[in-house]
Amino acid sequence: MELRGKAWKYGDDVDTDVIIPARYLNTSDPAELARHCMEDIDATFASKVAAGDFIVAGKNFGCGSSREHAPIAIKASGASAVIARSFARIFYRNAFNMGLPIFEAPDAVDEIEAGDRLAVDMERGSLRNETKGKEYRFTPIPPFMRELVAAGGLLHYISKRKKGD
Amino acid sequence: MGMTLTEKILAAHAGRDAVAPGELILAKVDLALGNDVTSPIAIQAFRSLGAPAVFDRGRIALVPDHFAPNKDIKSAEQVKMMREFAKEFGIVNYFEVGRMGIEHVLLPDEGLVVPGDLVIGADSHTCTYGALCAFSTGVGSTDLAAAMFSGEVWLKVPETLRIVLSGRPAKWVEGKDVILHIIGEIGVDGALYRAMEYAGDGIAHLSMAWRFTMANMAIEAGAKNGIFPFDAATKAYSDGRAKRKYEVVTADPGARYADEISVDLSALEPVVAFPHLPENTKPLSQVGDVPIDQVVVGSCTNGRIEDLRSAAAVIRGRKVHDGVRMLIFPATQEIYLQAMREGLMEAFVTAGAAFSTPTCGPCLGGHMGILAKGERAISTTNRNFVGRMGHPESEVYLSNPAVAAASAVLGRIGGPDELP
Numbered sequence: 001m002e003l004r005g006k007a008w009k010y011g012d013d014v015d016t017d018v019i020i021p022a023r024y025l026n027t028s029d030p031a032e033l034a035r036h037c038m039e040d041i042d043a044t045f046a047s048k049v050a051a052g053d054f055i056v057a058g059k060n061f062g063c064g065s066s067r068e069h070a071p072i073a074i075k076a077s078g079a080s081a082v083i084a085r086s087f088a089r090i091f092y093r094n095a096f097n098m099g100l101p102i103f104e105a106p107d108a109v110d111e112i113e114a115g116d117r118l119a120v121d122m123e124r125g126s127l128r129n130e131t132k133g134k135e136y137r138f139t140p141i142p143p144f145m146r147e148l149v150a151a152g153g154l155l156h157y158i159s160k161r162k163k164g165d
Numbered sequence: 166m167g168m169t170l171t172e173k174i175l176a177a178h179a180g181r182d183a184v185a186p187g188e189l190i191l192a193k194v195d196l197a198l199g200n201d202v203t204s205p206i207a208i209q210a211f212r213s214l215g216a217p218a219v220f221d222r223g224r225i226a227l228v229p230d231h232f233a234p235n236k237d238i239k240s241a242e243q244v245k246m247m248r249e250f251a252k253e254f255g256i257v258n259y260f261e262v263g264r265m266g267i268e269h270v271l272l273p274d275e276g277l278v279v280p281g282d283l284v285i286g287a288d289s290h291t292c293t294y295g296a297l298c299a300f301s302t303g304v305g306s307t308d309l310a311a312a313m314f315s316g317e318v319w320l321k322v323p324e325t326l327r328i329v330l331s332g333r334p335a336k337w338v339e340g341k342d343v344i345l346h347i348i349g350e351i352g353v354d355g356a357l358y359r360a361m362e363y364a365g366d367g368i369a370h371l372s373m374a375w376r377f378t379m380a381n382m383a384i385e386a387g388a389k390n391g392i393f394p395f396d397a398a399t400k401a402y403s404d405g406r407a408k409r410k411y412e413v414v415t416a417d418p419g420a421r422y423a424d425e426i427s428v429d430l431s432a433l434e435p436v437v438a439f440p441h442l443p444e445n446t447k448p449l450s451q452v453g454d455v456p457i458d459q460v461v462v463g464s465c466t467n468g469r470i471e472d473l474r475s476a477a478a479v480i481r482g483r484k485v486h487d488g489v490r491m492l493i494f495p496a497t498q499e500i501y502l503q504a505m506r507e508g509l510m511e512a513f514v515t516a517g518a519a520f521s522t523p524t525c526g527p528c529l530g531g532h533m534g535i536l537a538k539g540e541r542a543i544s545t546t547n548r549n550f551v552g553r554m555g556h557p558e559s560e561v562y563l564s565n566p567a568v569a570a571a572s573a574v575l576g577r578i579g580g581p582d583e584l585p
Contacts, residue, residue: 022553065529089358093305
């Protein structure tokens with residue numbers, strides 16, 4: 001599967017409080033959460049992000065709270081994936097559990113600039129920066145995580161396992 | 166091969182003789198918890214499975230503490246969803262306002278988490294229970310839904326960072342200062358994906374309250390969990406309180422650690438974390454002149470009776486500065502009562518501070534103490550991210566309760582020794 005879109009670039013330690021501020025956590029409606037996605041770090045993101053776009057960031061993306069509202073808001077905003085140097089661990093598992101693709105690609109992150117056109121091939125594990133004409137490999141997803149994705153998410157995986165399928 | 170504390174608890178819960186870092190395991194959960202922010206998504210996910218029952222109605226805890234007492238209609242609807250789910254599925258440990266407390270103080274105090282446990286919670290500060298020599302970690306709502314269904318969680322066995330503590334902390338230095346110092350040293354991703362295991366004879370000088378504070382903030386260093394060895398203090402806390410039989414786990418002599426750092430507790434002074442990351446720490450003596458508008462004492466990090474005693478000892482007989490609002494949040498009803506019995510509540514109220522019912526409220530910018538644009542707070546909570554306590558252009562400084570109380574009197578960040 002290929003994902004295509006332009007890059008929205010942010011720095012290190014983007015926390016879940018800026019991805020979706022707590023003042024909006026009194027709802028779990030994806031469309032409403034998406035309207036406030038990244039609001040406290042970039043007030044333009046929610047209104048200008050186009051379907052397929054990527055969030056590109058530095059180290060420790062998604063640090064802070066366990067709120068699944070963060071990957072939900074990003075997914076519902078239309079963004080296709082997050083590419084970062086590294087991810088905070090709860091955000092990492094939340095993203096897989098609910099089907100938001102995320103990739104650790106440190107080399108690519110350093111050279112991507114805001115607005116660059118990117119294409120990601122998830123099977124091949126490659127990222128192409130079409131604006132700069134450069135291609136990168138990213139760390140493949142562990143087999144267990146691929147199983148989760150193949151099963152349709154954690155709930156389907158665990159439900160099948162319980163039934164002894 | 167020898168195992169660390171974390172590896173041993175994970176192996177026991179995965180039905181294995183041994184586990185090694187990097188392995189993915191399915192482990193049995195002793196307790197799974199959620200709050201009013203994270204449970205609604207978990208409940209919807211659980212219901213989508215069409216399961217007739219939860220895996221064990223005595224091993225799920227639902228605590229409406231974030232926006233409770235309900236701050237608005239939407240929050241009231243979220244708590245109502247929890248309450249109805251708890252009733253329908255017979256969840257034993259649902260805590261209503263009036264009996265409720267901040268989850269990470271309430272559950273160990275009630276003896277619902279015990280040494281040797283494996284606990285997951287849809288709240289990042291679930292790592293708090295590592296103080297009891299338990300493995301506990303924060304997960305998302307979907308993980309909570311899965312655990313409520315199957316009683317299991319998938320986990321990657323983390324590498325362990327060993328932190329050796331020596332010496333006795335000086336006056337006014339508390340557990341909060343130790344963990345802020347460590348985060349300042351290793352950074353907010355300094356223990357990313359790792360377990361933080363404490364060791365050394367310095368631990369004997371740390372009260373259980375301080376250990377809870379330190380395990381609580383393991384997540385602020387990116388860690389999966391923070392864990393203390395079981396000792397006499399753990400035993401004294403657990404005996405007579407634990408609602409289940411507990412297991413004493415010890416690290417093997419030949420356990421492998423990915424890294425090791427040392428902290429001389431006697432060399433520390435109180436620490437303040439500047440905006441907008443907990444790693445932006447300075448010793449109190451180097452803070453300079455930082456005027457403040459608000460002081461918060463409370464939260465899952467520092468809302469225990471020992472924390473209120475520490476703040477009350479500083480504020481007693483003094484007045485909150487004219488330009489400052491001081492807000493006190495005992496973490497549970499039991500702590501509230503104890504603070505009343507000991508006269509702490511009177512000391513705070515007489516000084517001109519507000520004394521609240523338990524809630525996470527201001528810590529996450531939920532309610533009960535939101536900051537306006539340009540305002541500045543010193544708080545005993547755990548995060549000082551952009552907009553954490555309100556307006557994106559407000560600021561939060563993190564400290565221990567004694568420094569927070571002294572700052573309330575001074576009207577600027579300062580320590581108890583600066584008070585007249």
